Amino acid sequence: MQEGAFWMWRKRSLIEAELGMKKEAIASAQQSLAIAEKAKNADYVKMNKASLKEWGAM
Numbered sequence: 773m774q775e776g777a778f779w780m781w782r783k784r785s786l787i788e789a790e791l792g793m794k795k796e797a798i799a800s801a802q803q804s805l806a807i808a809e810k811a812k813n814a815d816y817v818k819m820n821k822a823s824l825k826e827w828g829a830m
Contacts, residue, residue: 778807778816785823798829 794819801820808816809823824830 776807776811778804778811778813780806781807782816782820789823789827793813794827798827802826802829 780796781800785797785804788794788800805820805824806816808818808820821830
């Protein structure tokens, strides 16, 4: 995956969550969140934080 591709990490986290892979989904969302924060993309920061909260990681 591209280093700055927070949207790809986001999509991956959603797919993993749908497949019941909660631990992996959390890790992918955290990766997406970190990259989105660095890129100053507020929308993806908000979406990732919401997913992490929903999955019990925040």
